[in-house]
Amino acid sequence: MKAFKNSFFKYLGIFSTVVGVVFLITLLVDVFYSGMSRITWDFVTGSLSRHAHMSGILPAIVGTFLIMLLTAVIAIPIGVGAGVYLEEYGKNNRFAAFLEINIANLAGVPSIIYGILGLQLFSRWMNLGASFLAGALTLSLLILPIIIVATRSALKTVPLSIKEASYALGATKWQTIWNHVLPAALGGILTGIILALSRAVGETAPLIVIGAKVFVSVPNSVYDPYTVLPLQIFNWVSRPQEAFATNASAAIVILLLITFIMNFSAIYFRNKSQGRYKS
Amino acid sequence: MSLKQRMFKERFMEVLLMLCATVSIVTTLGILFVLLKDSIGFFSKVSLLEFLTDTQWTPLFEDAHFGILPLLSGTFLITFIAILIALPLGMSIAIYLSEYADRRVKKIIKPFLEILSSIPTVVFGYFALVFVTPLLQSFIPGLAGFNSLSPGIVMGIMILPMVASLSEDALNAVPDSLREGSYALGSSQVQTAFRVVVPAASSGITVSVILAISRAIGETMIVAIAAGQQPRLTLNPLVPIETITAYIVQVSKGDVPQDSLGYQTIFAAGLTLFVLTFLLNSVSFYFNKKFRAQYQ
């Protein structure tokens, strides 16, 4: 009886895993099967069209690239800076403890609330409308907690001996951080940044709330209206004609490729940095 | 550089970094301000009692009702279905990984969970509408195209990695000494797992469930694509409903006139959502502290 119970739970675990794996594989196969044939050179470089079979995805790809760039430029310095402050300067004060709780809470706030914040603060009050800048600022706020937490964990792994050696040689706190601690933690920080950006690449809800147009020609400047891959997928999925669903799956293939590449490189950096300082 | 200059630079960098950290406070204050400002306007016209007890949500129409219950029931119905899927599956995977699996198996399962959790939610939404709903319709007659069963199931799989890895962390944190003690007394693997390890990890497991619920409540894209836009107070998973998040998307897309009562409903709904997830996250924070304190 005992042996039966034993193997029952073992196989339950295996069964559950299999359910999940089957789901994932079905999803990927379904998407790739309907989308792959649609991905032609014309699709990737073409503009949007009312005819599903003539529609290309260039505006969305350019839009995704530009918004990632802007978001990275805004979020990385602030996020890493905040992480450094909390880990290196704020150990013993209550203000820092309060900040820590605050950030933990922000990490759990639904992304659509960030959208509402972005709508009122960036779109309306700062008059940025539905531009790249408004979208990038909103996404930056969204991924900030991820970067901060990752920076802090990376900094935690730097052995005390490195800092002590630096101080012993007469370096100041900032010199130590800039010249020794940050480089040592770079792998972990980079991992966090890439994971945060790969999350931002797939975010749709906040951008819908800020206001996005459905038809967009290829943008020329950051003040132009824009669209990004997840938005385009959402638009196409909402259309009843099957041809648009095919377009959506093709766009999903591209989005997944970008997401997977980013995640794999994050894992690569994580593994690389883990080998460094065994203490 | 003179000493004075160096000290100035030091102080300057510290302040700069502190300012970076305070962006997070500005964010929280911003969220609270934005949600409360228009919510106060809303609640000056609609009583809190009416908001919490009216069974209809038709704020933009002539026979206007402002009861949040239909949106809440839509949100909770889907969350319930999602947890029904994610909890048993996630827990089984977690127990399997921590108590039974060897390293080779872990090397396959862990990346799979990571891949699953990295997929953007709009992709899950697509899958729910285009694949799962038609599949379910083929053997459930009367299943409407927009319903809560399909997005509920898909959402369950979406939060599965969260439940599995957080629970597994909790189980792993239980010291081996407890397990060894149990085996020494003659217990089998299954008895050790369920009578010793799981109870010991209970607060950590609770954290994983609460966070998963919080995530499901705040999820937008899967429901916006596949669940429908009809607020109704029901427990029937086969009909179109609307969640709080989908309502916010719906009204934002339409651009209702600013400062009107209809516009302010976005903020009342957003505030409700924020309060719910904040409460859940705070409770999980408390359990997390408890769980960490146990094995420090």
Place this chain on the structure above:
Amino acid sequence: MSHRVGYNFARLLAWLVCLSLLGACQRNENLIIIDGSSTVYPISEAVAEEFLKLEEGATIAIGESGTGGGFKKFSRGEIQIANASRPITESEIEACLANNYPFIELPVAYDGLAVVVHPENDWVDSITVDELRRIWEPSAQGTITRWSQIRPDWPDQEIRLYGAGVSSGTYDYFTEAIVGTKRSSRGDFTASEDDNVLVQGVSQDVLALGYFGLAYYEENKSKLKALAIDDLNEENGKGAVLPSFENVNNASYQPLTRPEFIYVSANAINPMMEKFIHFYLTESADLVKEVGYVPLSEETYQLVLERFENRHTGSLMAGRNNVGVDLSQLLKEAAK
């Protein structure tokens, strides 16, 4: 990985950013932003797409916030052209003028509002205006929930409704034509400014009844079934009339035939905008037909173009009942 690499990477990034921002620093003169009705959207989209093939320097973006949403954005100066499936209202005119955004009202097509059900719905082929009113009026909220309550021989099953959202011009027009009072409707149905969502809903629900622009029905004919409407008025055409190109064109599909508009901001007329509007009004006859609407007559388009070229601001249609209106008559009178 030393901090040298990090430093160089940062420099490269900063350079890339400056480059993109430099290109970004000039606000685009050739920017045309359109927003508003989801019903008019396919027309503007088709025109924009063809126009972009001719004028590559143009940047055009089109949104679908609903007619009301479009006018809101227009009155704030956020967009240059508003798509509208109903005429501008008095309060919207006030808002535009108060913020100094005069508009030029340009009809561009005729449209029918189709009432549709699922193709497997075998119990209804035609419906009267009166029956529609009983389904959609405000007092039906929470009370009329089953098909059999309208006609006893219809099934005793839930009736699932799909219709336009409150920012939609289609919503305004349908309620005025069917319920009798503008914007007067029950609220417990699947409401969306995006007609595509409604098509998806009805086409997957056997118990569904919905309404949206004719073009969306034409586009998805195989998944939907249109009902013939009987307005009990012999003059328009005997009995129940199906929505179709011919019946909209000869005005027998009543009361659900209406004109579609674009409203152009008089402040935003630069050379590119002139070209665009000229293209819109001269080339759209074929495009309008292609996307499923009924083009105006050549004579009418000419009158509309003249209206634009004379920069004739203000509305012909606001504040009056426009059910069954004759556009070319109105335009000729206004031009005097």
